[in-house]
Amino acid sequence: DVKVTQSSRYLVKRTGEKVFLECVQDMDHENMFWYRQDPGLGLRLIYFSYDVKMKEKGDIPEGYSVSREKKERFSLILESASTNQTSMYLCASSLTGTGRYEQYFGPGTRLTVT
Amino acid sequence: GENVEQHPSTLSVQEGDSAVIKCTYSDSASNYFPWYKQELGKGPQLIIDIRSNVGEKKDQRIAVTLNKTAKHFSLHITETQPEDSAVYFCAARLMEYGNKLVFGAGTILRVKS
Numbered sequence A: 001d002v003k004v005t006q007s008s009r010y011l012v013k014r015t016g017e018k019v020f021l022e023c024v025q026d027m028d029h030e031n032m033f034w035y036r037q038d039p040g041l042g043l044r045l046i047y048f049s050y051d052v053k054m055k056e057k058g059d060i061p062e063g064y065s066v067s068r069e070k071k072e073r074f075s076l077i078l079e080s081a082s083t084n085q086t087s088m089y090l091c092a093s094s095l096t097g098t099g100r101y102e103q104y105f106g107p108g109t110r111l112t113v114t
Numbered sequence B: 001g002e003n004v005e006q007h008p009s010t011l012s013v014q015e016g017d018s019a020v021i022k023c024t025y026s027d028s029a030s031n032y033f034p035w036y037k038q039e040l041g042k043g044p045q046l047i048i049d050i051r052s053n054v055g056e057k058k059d060q061r062i063a064v065t066l067n068k069t070a071k072h073f074s075l076h077i078t079e080t081q082p083e084d085s086a087v088y089f090c091a092a093r094l095m096e097y098g099n100k101l102v103f104g105a106g107t108i109l110r111v112k113s
Helices: none
Strands: A004-006 A010-013 A019-025 A031-038 A042-051 A054-057 A064-070 A073-078 A087-094 A109-113 B004-007 B010-014 B019-025 B032-038 B045-051 B056-059 B062-067 B072-077 B086-093 B101-103 B107-112
Touching (some): A010 A019, A019 A031, A019 A087, A031 A064, A042 B101, A073 A087, B004 B086, B010 B019, B032 B062, B045 B056, B045 B062, B072 B086
Parallel strands (some): A010 A109, B010 B107
Antiparallel strands (some): A004 A019, A019 A073, A031 A042, A031 A087, A042 A054, A064 A073, A087 A109, B019 B072, B032 B045, B032 B086, B056 B062, B062 B072, B086 B101, B086 B107
16 A cells, blocks of 8 residues: 655644655655645645656745655745644655556645744 | 636535535646545545546446536445545646646535434
């Protein structure tokens, strides 16, 4: 079974703090994604990566950055956390290849910024 | 860019009844349409998907139908059970962006026993 793990289930941070969210997948997937989930808005893509050290902006990249130094690990960084970044953050991974589109999700990190 | 609209936002059904959730998409080139189920405290899990060369797909009590002309697809759950209660998301794959998916806003399904 594909396993995607996220470093924390719950996180509370203060405004202005630098926050790191870590995601690790164990199935040698090329693609990794970070989403945020808010009620009534579904899942919105923040950043994705299709290879080590490669990254692309998603729909809502402002206030976030990412790092992918190893194939299995994809980090989301909030340089200076703000209250409007309080949300559920979901990491996902997928293979590359024709017909291989399924994304596998981690359990999520619920971040509260006070 | 691609836009996916999902309806209804909440759905309550009696145990044993059927549930239908509908999604429409805007990019006629989209070719992959998954459905995810998210239970409380968990990440979304793929339950069924359909590709653009197929009109219908079934897996036990769940089925998905696709109408490419009208650009909409639907999830059908028959003989609903309390464990079907969850949030369901539809999504569509953007052709020009590799494996990017655009998600609908989600449907909260409650099955009353």
